[in-house]
Amino acid sequence: MKKRLKMKDLGVVLLASVSLLLTACNSKDSNETPQNESNSEPISVISREQGSGTRTAFVEITGILEKNDSGEETDNTSEEATVQNSTEAVLNAVSNDKNAIGYVSLGSLNDTVKSLLVDGVEATAANVKDGSYKIQRPFNIVYKDGASAEVLDFLKYIESDEGQKVIEEMGYVSDVKGITYEALDSNAKITIAGSTSITPLMEKLTEAYKVFNPNFQVDIQATGSSAGVKSVQEDSAEIGMVSRELKDSESDLKSAVIARDGIAVIVNKEAEVEDLSLEKIKDIFEGTQTSWK
Template structure:
């Protein structure tokens, strides 16, 4: 008799666990395990942006018209602010309802880039003009830079340097002259944009291989900090992933475009959103569109 009671109790526990599992698998609201609604089911959009001073943010707001009547940044105050490309990608990868933006050259399998106005982001699209969301990568310096810094810049703009650029971005010097190792020694400090940093590190590695007595130190921050560091003379070359402002140019720095890069609008890999119009992106980042159900 006792064994029959134990068997009945065991069976009731199994049934209860099975019912619980079914409820758990069908969350009722279509939410993910962290409570966020995936884009295909509607739900509040998680807007992820970059920090003030980011060249990518500046270029993004200009290109999509995320601006107020005074041409000032009009990014919604509800946006989550991230301070680098890597943090942006990690944030979007971890939030099924999110949308953000990064340098095209930084896209990897952790996030999904979406088409803009029917065109997929690609280096080829930037080069032929079909993908319109593009901006320059600049290095900036004041007159009188050191000979070794000038030599490094010469390498960047050479055929060999532009070949490095072309591996992930869009080169800007199709008929550049070949570079010959200079035999110089010393140190070059390059500082600024987190978007430019990855290609600058590859350029530094290639240059150092030809000039083993030179150390190129790449310091990551943001575009505004990079430009200001060049103005202040605390670095040899500043990195900016946007056009320079008149207020910066008036302080004696000159930009050199070393590459062109697209800006990719990214969503979580679990999102069903594959294509957005420019107006939809603008609406999302200004706060006019707040729910994924508003995206046709």
């Protein structure tokens, strides 16, 4: 009788051990599953709207924009991409989605998102200046031939060392030429329209200009690069802001490069990715690479 009791007890112990082992295995599996699922979660691609200077420059540099033998252009940005109409909207979208990726002007970058290395190079003004950071573009302004003396005076201020210092302080690449600004004491009222990427810089430039010309008045409209060009052509603005290379169709206007800017590729702060190649960026924004796995 004693022997049977011992065998029964041994069976209970074995049963309990097997149960414990199965529970441990199941627990391990349940811990690993979310990580595996996380690695395969779809990428949320955030892009700018058509007509945006930032989008035009980005798709050209990364090769997303293709030209055929006839010169016709095709923007291969994924149809699944979420389109945002301003720099601020892109920053908000990426900061609120752990799987998101987007792009913004370097000068507009803030700590709500993470900027990626591109081919191992950080997006900084210094790296834009020496050419090692490849995703970069000019900041142009356009205006009509025969612009007023007051408009030309504001442009002189931007090109002066005082104006270029503002550009440098905002994190863009400046071009100091040893030109000192001499105030005109302007009391003009002008409209400046165009790129949402250039708008924050233009606001700082006009504030600094008013130190020399306190009666100067300006209406700055963030409408997009192409809209800014159209505003000048149609005489609804004196100056247009264009954050890309100018097109042949815009050659009827005079232009000047006021700064150079990098385009930062951004992800959510929780994202594990730190560095992407230009080729991989192209794949993601075209939709051929659809997960972070």
